[in-house]
Amino acid sequence: MAASRLRRPAQAVSEFARYLRTETTGGIILLVATAIALLWANSPLKDSYHALRDFEIGPEFLHLSLSIGDWAKDGLLALFFFVAGLELKRELVIGELSRFKQAVLPVVAAIGGMVVPALIALGVGWGSPGMDKAWAIPVATDIAFALGVLALTAxxxxxxxxxxxxxLAVVDDLGAIIVIAVLFTTGFDLAAAGVAVAALALYAWLQHKRVRTAWLYVPLAVIVWVAVHTTGIHATIAGVALGLLTRVRPDEGEAEAPALRLEHRLQPWSAAVAVPVFALFAAGITVNADALSAVFTTALPLAVLAGLLVGKVVGILGASAIAVRTGLAEKPRGMGWRDLGALSLLGGVGFTVSLLIAELALPEETSELAKAAVLIASAIASLSAAALLLRRNRAHAGAESDDDTPAGPSRPA
Structure with missing residues (x-):
């Protein structure tokens, strides 16, 4: 047991480094996909963009005749949420969130970073059509962009x-998942829910029995996704549920647990394909003087901007300060309040899940303004956080070089 305790930190560090590299690459691809979407949707070829996004494909059976944009939103993002579910399960069982002292601060910070933006958005946009659900848009933090900016600058x-x-981002994802499940369930098909529960129970039983063949799991995952989609619950919830039911502890003699094996195989597809393709069809909004003017003069997009740019910083940093000052938690080792401030600003990069919630919460015309606000806020937050992180990076580099400098001869008093 002592040996396993000694090995686990090195394994956790290497696993996190791999995760960070993949998400950084995914963040760059996501940025490229967003740029392509904006250029395409505002070019002379914009009709082809909308025609492709709105082209319907799939059988009418079980309500699966969906537009390509909806397939990206409901289908491909289920893969993203499956990987997020695997990461969440691993963190809760054997990772940072499994130990109380280490888990408290990011959990409290994430809760503050969800509640305060929602309250600020409600305060700014109170009474505007659509705010009964649009308050949820600034609740989310984008893992790929946030980790990408951190890796490049710090x-x-x-x-x-x-x-x-x-x-923090993992807990934030869990909160966004709960919001999506509660706010955006349209109707409820009891029979489909029964099929989903039975299929999930079978998946859990196969995991318990150590069955490993993909020939069973892939069809079962498809059944779960179709059943959840048919219930009226947003289909991405299927990915989360499957991720949380996947085994994360390796058996004796097993090289790696199924959750880690699946994460290795699927995270590159999630980061480099699923999320960028979703962004390609979600970020294609009209950008002109009138549209930009409307973002800064209309209550709802202003609420989204305020929630992401003000609410995230106040919520994350404020909740962290309260937790530390009351003795509930401790600051991360080697970090100061300026470092936490820069990371709090990075929490305002809402992007993927914020765009998803904007599409789910609002009709097309209003969602365009909300999505424009998300893109603007995410750009401002990422650039501002990058500038602060570069300063903190130089400060830490200077401190390290000072520590490495040999002490000279002492001066006379």
Whole structure:
């Protein structure tokens, strides 16, 4: 047991480094996909963009005749949420969130970073059509973009900064999942729900019996997704449920647990294909003087901007300060309040899940304004956080070089 305790930190560090590299690459691809969407949707070829996004494909049976944009939103993002579910399960069982002292601060910070943006958005947009659901748009933090910016700008920050941000984003994802499940369930098909529960129970039983063949799991995952989609619950919830039911502890003699094996195989597809393709069809909004003017003069998009840019910083940093000052939690090792402030600003990068909630919450015309606000806020937050992180990076690099400098001869008093 003592040996396993000694080995686990090294394994956790290497696993996190792999996760960070993949998400950083995915963040770059996501940025490219967003740029393509904006250019395409505002070019002379914009009709082809909308025609492709709105082209319907699939059988009418079980309500599966969906547009390509909806397939990206409901289908491909289920893969993203499956990987998020695997990461959440691993963190809860054997990772940073499994130990109380390490888990408290990012959990409290994530809760503050969800509640305060929602309250600020409601305060700014109160009474505007659609705000009964649009308050949820600034609740989310985008893992790929946030980790990507951190990796590119903060190589000298302690590893505890990256663990804090990842843990915060994982808890944030869980909150967004709950919001989606509660707010965006349209009707409820009891028979389909029964099929979904039975299929999930079979998946859990096969995991318990150590069955490993993909020939059973892939069809079963498809059945779960179709059943959840048919119930009226957003289909991405199927991915989360399957991820949380996957075994994360390896058996004796087993090289790696199924959750880690699946994460290795699927995370690159999630980061480099699923999320960028979703962004390609979600970020294609009209950008002109009138549209930009409407973002800054209409209550609802202003509420989204305020929630992401003000609410996230106040919520994450404020909740962290309260938790530390009351003795409930401790600051991550080697980090100061300025570091936490920069990471709090990085929490305002809402992107993927914020765009998803905007599409689910609002009709097309209003959702275009909300999505424009998400893109603008995410750009401002990422650039501002990058500038702060670069300063903190230089400060940590200077501190390290000072520590490495040999002490000279002492001066006379």
């Amino acid at each position: 190589s000298n920050l302690p590893s505890s900064a990256r663990v804090f941000l990842l843990s």
